[in-house]
Amino acid sequence: MLEALSLAYRYTKQHPWIFKNLDLCIAPGEIVGMSGASGLGKTTLAKVLSGYLPPARGNIVIDGRSLPNSGPCPVQLLFQHPELAVNPRWKISKILGEAGEPGIRLLQDLGIKKMWYDRYPHELSGGELQRICIARALSETTRYLICDEITSMLDALSQAHIWKIISGLADSRKLGLLVISHHATLLAKVCSRKVKYFETEKSLPVQTEK
Amino acid sequence: MTLELYVNRNTSMLNICNLSIWFSSYTIGLRYQETRVIRDLDLSLQSGQVMAVIGQSGAGKSLLTGAILGILPRNARIKGRIYFKGELLDQGKLRRLRGREIALIPQSVTSLNPLLRIGVQIARAAQLGGIEKKEVKTTVHRTFERYNLQPTVADSFPFQLSGGMAHRALTATATVGTADLILADEPTSGLDPSTAHEALAHLRELADTGKAVLLITHDVEMALNIADLVAVFCEGTTVEVTDAKHFVGIDKLRHPYTRKLWNALPANGFLKSDISPLSFSGASGCPFHSSCEKKETICSERFPSLQATDQGWVRCHYA
Numbered sequence: 001m002l003e004a005l006s007l008a009y010r011y012t013k014q015h016p017w018i019f020k021n022l023d024l025c026i027a028p029g030e031i032v033g034m035s036g037a038s039g040l041g042k043t044t045l046a047k048v049l050s051g052y053l054p055p056a057r058g059n060i061v062i063d064g065r066s067l068p069n070s071g072p073c074p075v076q077l078l079f080q081h082p083e084l085a086v087n088p089r090w091k092i093s094k095i096l097g098e099a100g101e102p103g104i105r106l107l108q109d110l111g112i113k114k115m116w117y118d119r120y121p122h123e124l125s126g127g128e129l130q131r132i133c134i135a136r137a138l139s140e141t142t143r144y145l146i147c148d149e150i151t152s153m154l155d156a157l158s159q160a161h162i163w164k165i166i167s168g169l170a171d172s173r174k175l176g177l178l179v180i181s182h183h184a185t186l187l188a189k190v191c192s193r194k195v196k197y198f199e200t201e202k203s204l205p206v207q208t209e210k
Numbered sequence: 211m212t213l214e215l216y217v218n219r220n221t222s223m224l225n226i227c228n229l230s231i232w233f234s235s236y237t238i239g240l241r242y243q244e245t246r247v248i249r250d251l252d253l254s255l256q257s258g259q260v261m262a263v264i265g266q267s268g269a270g271k272s273l274l275t276g277a278i279l280g281i282l283p284r285n286a287r288i289k290g291r292i293y294f295k296g297e298l299l300d301q302g303k304l305r306r307l308r309g310r311e312i313a314l315i316p317q318s319v320t321s322l323n324p325l326l327r328i329g330v331q332i333a334r335a336a337q338l339g340g341i342e343k344k345e346v347k348t349t350v351h352r353t354f355e356r357y358n359l360q361p362t363v364a365d366s367f368p369f370q371l372s373g374g375m376a377h378r379a380l381t382a383t384a385t386v387g388t389a390d391l392i393l394a395d396e397p398t399s400g401l402d403p404s405t406a407h408e409a410l411a412h413l414r415e416l417a418d419t420g421k422a423v424l425l426i427t428h429d430v431e432m433a434l435n436i437a438d439l440v441a442v443f444c445e446g447t448t449v450e451v452t453d454a455k456h457f458v459g460i461d462k463l464r465h466p467y468t469r470k471l472w473n474a475l476p477a478n479g480f481l482k483s484d485i486s487p488l489s490f491s492g493a494s495g496c497p498f499h500s501s502c503e504k505k506e507t508i509c510s511e512r513f514p515s516l517q518a519t520d521q522g523w524v525r526c527h528y529a
Contacts, residue, residue, distance in 0.1 A: 039372025160474035185476040
């Protein structure tokens, strides 16, 4: 169980709180959808949950233990723009191996082809590169995945293909997923539970819808 | 009605005939000397129309806007003709028209000048767009109100705005002037539904006043609310142009790629539809043939031409 306990974040002490008193939990195998207006800090929350930013207050706890300070993080983040999440001067083979060699089975599931290995990121399409990022994020130690608008710039076919893979993996590997998206129909199809992100100083910024 | 207009090419606002674009290998792909990214593309847009352009990522949708504005990188080679209001476009004409009569809403918010305050950028766009000097101030003020931008935003720099606000500022720069043709490249990506609806409703309003809007988008459902026509792109060419009203079920969609795309929408088949990743074949034949269920030998040999059907225009040997 991934739990955020009264989490709060602000960039510096001079800046206003982006979120405060935020509680959220994701069980293994559960797919939680999150929506909310733009500019309220959903992406910042994703970065805090996956350990990219330290929370100003509160804790992130996995099965009663806080996030490890070293080694691979069990919570991995997938970004909206995969081309900005990879080193543009590395070949795909090096990018894939960044967090340990992914298993052959996973590569097959994702439809990653051997012929891509010798290419650079700009020589793949957005959908192909997003699949590379998924493979890189899903190492043995990954147990929770945060998907921040990962298909908003892809066409319907690539979008459906990526979600099919991810929901399949969530099921088979008992991954817990937090899916951030503006697309209500998408969330309704993919997620088992939905939460709404609010901007509020006092109350809980996250409310469960059903 | 709209489709009849589509056929009548001489009166159109924008008319693209047989456009092809190649890139030399230095930027795209290391293996090829030259890569064709747009192939025999035909498109026609009348005033008062909104045409949604949908299709595969990397099909050359954004390149098309670059070609219309003449702002492609140097290593691009272009063949074909583009007419604007019946006039053949060349570099000299484009220099005069771009920003004044043809405006672009860029895809990326990095297109705003990072070192200029938003108000200055919009005022400059207004002046270039044909607004008289003494009216610039009131026009900019009106535009700010229309897009729900607070007056304080005028004094902000782009980095101080949220993604949604920057997007609205970008739309403002394109629509503040008197441009007749508006090229909107994914104006709603990353916006929440209510902001996105507003942005699109405004594009519809502009079209209703006699302008033409080319709306490039991945959000098919949202685009259908305001579009008259839908052009479907696949591998750098238009495979189908049809009335937006036909996008209600699979029956009226003629091209196999369009049907596949329709089925994959979250509101339709989505995860249950057949979504094996597509492979495309380069040189000859139909761009879609290696993923097509109905393929015959002719599909891999001859490039199909865009032909009229009772539902629109389709590029398929068997539609």
